[in-house]
Amino acid sequence: MANAIRNRMQLHQQNIQSVLAQVFNHQPISRIEISRNLALNKSTVSSLYKDLKELGYVEELGEGEASNVGGRKPVLLAINRRYGYTLNFDFGYRHLHIMQNNLSGDILSYSQVNVKNLTLNQILPLIDEQIEKAAKMGNTSHGLLGISFAIHGTVDRNQVTYSPFLIMDDVDLAKRFTEKYQVPVLLENEANAAVVYERDFNASNEHLNNILTISVHRGIGAGLIINQSLYRGTHGEAGEIGRSLQVGAGADNNTKKVEDYCSEDAIINQISEAKDNIPLNRQDVVELYQQGDEVTSRAIATFVENMAKIIVNTTNSFDPDAVFLNSPLIESLPELTSRIETAYQAMVPSISIPIKLTKNSHYATLLGGCALVTRQVLDMEDFKLNFAAQANV
Amino acid sequence: MANAIRNRMQLHQQNIQSVLAQVFNHQPISRIEISRNLALNKSTVSSLYKDLKELGYVEELGEGEASNVGGRKPVLLAINRRYGYTLNFDFGYRHLHIMQNNLSGDILSYSQVNVKNLTLNQILPLIDEQIEKAAKMGNTSHGLLGISFAIHGTVDRNQVTYSPFLIMDDVDLAKRFTEKYQVPVLLENEANAAVVYERDFNASNEHLNNILTISVHRGIGAGLIINQSLYRGTHGEAGEIGRSLQVGAGADNNTKKVEDYCSEDAIINQISEAKDNIPLNRQDVVELYQQGDEVTSRAIATFVENMAKIIVNTTNSFDPDAVFLNSPLIESLPELTSRIETAYQAMVPSISIPIKLTKNSHYATLLGGCALVTRQVLDMEDFKLNFAAQANV
DNA sequence: TAATTAGTTTGTTCAAACAACCAACTCACA
DNA sequence: TGTGAGTTGGTTGTTTGAACAAACTAATTA
Numbered sequence: 001m002a003n004a005i006r007n008r009m010q011l012h013q014q015n016i017q018s019v020l021a022q023v024f025n026h027q028p029i030s031r032i033e034i035s036r037n038l039a040l041n042k043s044t045v046s047s048l049y050k051d052l053k054e055l056g057y058v059e060e061l062g063e064g065e066a067s068n069v070g071g072r073k074p075v076l077l078a079i080n081r082r083y084g085y086t087l088n089f090d091f092g093y094r095h096l097h098i099m100q101n102n103l104s105g106d107i108l109s110y111s112q113v114n115v116k117n118l119t120l121n122q123i124l125p126l127i128d129e130q131i132e133k134a135a136k137m138g139n140t141s142h143g144l145l146g147i148s149f150a151i152h153g154t155v156d157r158n159q160v161t162y163s164p165f166l167i168m169d170d171v172d173l174a175k176r177f178t179e180k181y182q183v184p185v186l187l188e189n190e191a192n193a194a195v196v197y198e199r200d201f202n203a204s205n206e207h208l209n210n211i212l213t214i215s216v217h218r219g220i221g222a223g224l225i226i227n228q229s230l231y232r233g234t235h236g237e238a239g240e241i242g243r244s245l246q247v248g249a250g251a252d253n254n255t256k257k258v259e260d261y262c263s264e265d266a267i268i269n270q271i272s273e274a275k276d277n278i279p280l281n282r283q284d285v286v287e288l289y290q291q292g293d294e295v296t297s298r299a300i301a302t303f304v305e306n307m308a309k310i311i312v313n314t315t316n317s318f319d320p321d322a323v324f325l326n327s328p329l330i331e332s333l334p335e336l337t338s339r340i341e342t343a344y345q346a347m348v349p350s351i352s353i354p355i356k357l358t359k360n361s362h363y364a365t366l367l368g369g370c371a372l373v374t375r376q377v378l379d380m381e382d383f384k385l386n387f388a389a390q391a392n393v
Numbered sequence: 394m395a396n397a398i399r400n401r402m403q404l405h406q407q408n409i410q411s412v413l414a415q416v417f418n419h420q421p422i423s424r425i426e427i428s429r430n431l432a433l434n435k436s437t438v439s440s441l442y443k444d445l446k447e448l449g450y451v452e453e454l455g456e457g458e459a460s461n462v463g464g465r466k467p468v469l470l471a472i473n474r475r476y477g478y479t480l481n482f483d484f485g486y487r488h489l490h491i492m493q494n495n496l497s498g499d500i501l502s503y504s505q506v507n508v509k510n511l512t513l514n515q516i517l518p519l520i521d522e523q524i525e526k527a528a529k530m531g532n533t534s535h536g537l538l539g540i541s542f543a544i545h546g547t548v549d550r551n552q553v554t555y556s557p558f559l560i561m562d563d564v565d566l567a568k569r570f571t572e573k574y575q576v577p578v579l580l581e582n583e584a585n586a587a588v589v590y591e592r593d594f595n596a597s598n599e600h601l602n603n604i605l606t607i608s609v610h611r612g613i614g615a616g617l618i619i620n621q622s623l624y625r626g627t628h629g630e631a632g633e634i635g636r637s638l639q640v641g642a643g644a645d646n647n648t649k650k651v652e653d654y655c656s657e658d659a660i661i662n663q664i665s666e667a668k669d670n671i672p673l674n675r676q677d678v679v680e681l682y683q684q685g686d687e688v689t690s691r692a693i694a695t696f697v698e699n700m701a702k703i704i705v706n707t708t709n710s711f712d713p714d715a716v717f718l719n720s721p722l723i724e725s726l727p728e729l730t731s732r733i734e735t736a737y738q739a740m741v742p743s744i745s746i747p748i749k750l751t752k753n754s755h756y757a758t759l760l761g762g763c764a765l766v767t768r769q770v771l772d773m774e775d776f777k778l779n780f781a782a783q784a785n786v
Numbered sequence: 787t788a789a790t791t792a793g794t795t796t797g798t799t800c801a802a803a804c805a806a807c808c809a810a811c812t813c814a815c816a
Numbered sequence: 817t818g819t820g821a822g823t824t825g826g827t828t829g830t831t832t833g834a835a836c837a838a839a840c841t842a843a844t845t846a
Binding site: 001004005006007008011014015018021038039040162209210222226227229231232233234235236237238239240241243244245246247248249256258260261262306309310312313314316317318319320321347350351353382383384 | 394397398399400401404407408411414431432433555602603615619620622624625626627628629630631632633634636637638639640641642649651653654655699702703705706707709710711712713714740743744746775776777
């Protein structure tokens, strides 16, 4: 309540933003409906809308259906999909994922570029290439509006603070790209982007106040929505559950972390070791499991058990409305979700929190980044924006 | 942003509350200073203050010092300490703790009543007795304003949902006491009350956005301040870290919880068992430790190690600005705090979060309850209120 | 006395509310 | 099929009221 609005100018500004949020969340929508939703007089809404239209963010789509008891047809308003676009990147282990979205969150394009064994400095020109490619299409009035990067590590104040899988070479991504393209550039932890995706792109999550996603990739991390907003922690390290230690294990075992037991890398290594260190990747493990391989099926059973415990521990800490699992491995073996849920339910006495699998986790991360940077572009950071209608995945 | 203020009436109401918050947090304060702090015109502040004065919450204390370059003396405003009082209870294992506070959070009285081996239905008349005793003093204009109860268990929607140490006998505390005394009655988990104490009563915590308290009593629980407000979880079960399981321990060890290793009860039992089951209490353990008893000092060393791990795990999850320990056992053996901090720092690679001990943890719980119910009385739930100046403990 | 600061009084401002209007539709009924 | 009553969406011109600004009073220092 420190930076609350206090005078009429601020109130006016906020009301303009509220109207924009209404257009965003309920497009196509008429002025009269906005007036009812916001409990503002219809003439007030008309006047506020006029200001928004001058900014170019919104447009009229034409007339809608009249009420079935008569009356004038409403004019339907919507976000201007030809205003501009954001570019959203995800640094995967093998591929750089790229998504282009308009101001409303629609996917304009998706592609991936092979970056295996490349250094960051080798990847940067590939990103420039993508940005220029998008600029050449030139089918919007304002072009590139913002850029987001999903980082498989921790981020604080728009800087990468820890990146175990990609050496950063002292590159300041935000600085480099803002200076070069003169648009907002946003860095966000991959699990955080994923949980923003669940909040903003999943219509069925609209009424959830507290959401937890658990990302199982090369490491393990959690993303947290608390009271409808992303919780990053004081140093951007909230949700780093993979670094948890075993309580009660004795002082000799102080270094074994959760992600040493059940990250994707850990599972693959376990199986590989049991098989005379033959090199394996995720696809190999999936095939071994489907062939009924003894070693693999035991490793997966342990993984299921440990995942259930991780869910018990994190839900005991956060008590969310729902838990989402974000894991390419589980996605490849969908039955694991219900096995994990069963194991979890056996461990908790009373309240059991629903566990769901996020499909197409790469899209989730990119769309989460899109939602975050779009808010920044529109200066709507504190508003609830529903991108769900636009997610034609 | 769903329940944002939109019209001038709501704005006016909020501004009245902002002025009240200023008086509360900076008393004694003049109108002109409030005007500067809130960036509101001084005539506006004067007018808003007039409304507040009619409610009786505030009063004029007399004149302050004039500026040293000349000018009229300011009139100092403050919270009306004779408006009324709240009564705040804490159900301890041995004692019922009772505190009476005025609207500003000053401690008017503190006492404890022996309730060992009493059932809740035997305790209730003792509470009534305390309430009547306070009423007889009758030195305020509005008398009893609100009641809070700190619960050593979980609370959801003002109902006790889990109470391992005191059988609730289906008593609805909130219902019973609101109906009987016609004031707001608030139930809150003890760790949650403790963390509210840290936020509201500790001046040095004023700028902390995220605070974590770990309560070690008969069980282990955490209290969470996130973005300056109490986070209770969807079902009031956030911070139930005592129920966490060991990841990687094998399926045979699914039931051992964190609090089975290092609650106060667990430590005492460990030592007791090693000594042919002689019955021990906390004071006995403290004395054994101070006498250098071998068994006890080994048990405490393990406790220190496990506490450090618990702190690692919870800070990995929440990434707070600071951690406060709330434990009568640690309070009795103050050197443990630094031992725990040292062990913790040895376990974390980079960012190390300060660990502090909450002194007089019973007071903390009661004052936290006071802060919560006082907000409710004043209808100032969403405002930052600083009770620190008043805590003359 | 002049300069300065606190607080009040009085009149102004402007964004939201209101009231009256126009526009455009449905539906019943002739 | 044509008309008019009823309904709904949106605009226009006026009113309202909380915050503001300026001019005031009050009380201080130097």
